[in-house]
Amino acid sequence: MIGHKENYSYLCAALKGRAARFYKWEELCALARGDFKALESEFLEGRYRESYRSQILSALSSPLRKIELSIMFEVTKRLRTAHSKAEGEPYDLMSVVLSRGDLHNFRVILRRFASNHRIQTEEYLWHLYGNLPRKFYKNIWDSNNIPAAREEIYLFDDPHGMILDKALMVLQNTGNLIKAERDLILSYINYHEGIVSKYQNKNGALVREFLGRLVDLWNINLWLRERANIVSKEEGLRYLPGGAWINPEVLAKAKVITEAVHGTPWRKAVRKGGFKSFQEFQWHLQSEFWTWQVSLFRKDPLGFEVPFGYIAKVLVEWSNLNIIAVGIAFGSHPKKITDRLIPIK
Amino acid sequence: MEKALIGLGAALAVGIPALATAYAQAKIGSAGAATIAEKPETAAMMIILEALPETMVILGFVVAIMLILQFA
Numbered sequence: 093m094i095g096h097k098e099n100y101s102y103l104c105a106a107l108k109g110r111a112a113r114f115y116k117w118e119e120l121c122a123l124a125r126g127d128f129k130a131l132e133s134e135f136l137e138g139r140y141r142e143s144y145r146s147q148i149l150s151a152l153s154s155p156l157r158k159i160e161l162s163i164m165f166e167v168t169k170r171l172r173t174a175h176s177k178a179e180g181e182p183y184d185l186m187s188v189v190l191s192r193g194d195l196h197n198f199r200v201i202l203r204r205f206a207s208n209h210r211i212q213t214e215e216y217l218w219h220l221y222g223n224l225p226r227k228f229y230k231n232i233w234d235s236n237n238i239p240a241a242r243e244e245i246y247l248f249d250d251p252h253g254m255i256l257d258k259a260l261m262v263l264q265n266t267g268n269l270i271k272a273e274r275d276l277i278l279s280y281i282n283y284h285e286g287i288v289s290k291y292q293n294k295n296g297a298l299v300r301e302f303l304g305r306l307v308d309l310w311n312i313n314l315w316l317r318e319r320a321n322i323v324s325k326e327e328g329l330r331y332l333p334g335g336a337w338i339n340p341e342v343l344a345k346a347k348v349i350t351e352a353v354h355g356t357p358w359r360k361a362v363r364k365g366g367f368k369s370f371q372e373f374q375w376h377l378q379s380e381f382w383t384w385q386v387s388l389f390r391k392d393p394l395g396f397e398v399p400f401g402y403i404a405k406v407l408v409e410w411s412n413l414n415i416i417a418v419g420i421a422f423g424s425h426p427k428k429i430t431d432r433l434i435p436i437k
Numbered sequence: 438m439e440k441a442l443i444g445l446g447a448a449l450a451v452g453i454p455a456l457a458t459a460y461a462q463a464k465i466g467s468a469g470a471a472t473i474a475e476k477p478e479t480a481a482m483m484i485i486l487e488a489l490p491e492t493m494v495i496l497g498f499v500v501a502i503m504l505i506l507q508f509a
Contacts (some may be wrong), residue, residue, distance in 0.1 A: 101467040101471075102470060105467070108472075109472050
């Protein structure tokens with residue numbers, strides 16, 4: 093009764109009331125089976141009509157780009173609205189979970205500077221539901237080199253931006269993208285664990301598990317990259333500490349992945365994925381991660397599970413609609429498109 | 438002394454359920470406000486749910502009256 097300021101009862105009820113706005117699995121499959129015209133008319137009349145119609149009026153880009161932009165704007169609006177309804181503890185915890193948008197953007201920026209590749213014609217579809225605004229990302233994206241980008245970060249003077257700065261410094265000094273990414277994840281986790289440490293209850297523990305699972309994913313990916321010879325062991329990359337389920341020492345010694353994931357939630361991904369390819373296995377891991385988060389939406393109606401699950405549902409819908417739009421635009425077979433969707437049954 | 442204990446018993450019989458009801462109604466009330474904002478058609482159901490915990494105080498009140506009438 094007495095503890096941190098919170099409004100879970102209001103927030104969870106408001107978010108539960110929005111559950112009907114999500115596409116059902118059958119509806120997504122039907123969209124995947126249709127053509128691009130059917131998809132456009134769904135966007136014109138369906139749940140994304142408001143943002144799609146504003147794209148028709150304002151943008152001069154291709155039909156696919158209009159759909160991508162309208163999904164991005166609608167998702168950002170939904171997540172920002174949900175965040176604005178939270179107070180106290182859920183607000184802080186949602187900030188941590190939503191900062192995954194910043195993490196996604198940071199990784200894109202690192203890759204842009206590692207490969208020196210930049211899309212000149214159209215701006216990248218930033219994940220703008222995190223803590224940093226579009227202007228921040230745009231200025232960094234437009235910087236000519238790493239020192240100029242770091243200068244932009246200092247000018248912006250935001251603690252979240254400093255997470256990227258450290259990783260850019262590693263990239264500048266070593267030229268090694270994976271080392272820079274390792275530093276990025278480590279700084280990101282350390283910064284947000286500081287915020288979550290205020291909440292020593294089951295809601296805080298849930299967000300700590302989320303951060304731990306991010307570490308698990310990175311560690312498993314590093315293990316896979318080493319085995320696929322994408323990264324050599326001589327590079328001296330160590331597994332990250334602080335994982336939720338995977339012990340870095342066990343992972344380092346594991347000859348096959350089943351040894352490392354035995355008795356953890358990740359074993360489901362191994363069972364489903366098999367070992368067809370590196371990418372296939374990565375997809376199953378990601379899918380497992382999302383399925384866990386989405387499943388939380390139906391748990392404790394007065395806890396952080398509902399807002400956490402809601403965020404995941406919104407982001408999964410973004411990913412699934414994007415896969416459908418791109419798949420149809422490039423003429424993929426409907427079965428191939430539905431196979432790539434993250435299951436939300 | 439006996440009368441004082443009876444009075445205390447009656448006060449507790451009303452007071453404790455009243456606190457529990459207040460807590461439950463606070464949670465249901467805020468959840469109800471959010472639900473009605475999202476789905477106005479649920480208003481009638483929310484009023485019923487908001488009133489349900491009230492039964493705890495009514496029962497406590499009945500017990501308190503019985504205590505007082507029995508022993509006073």
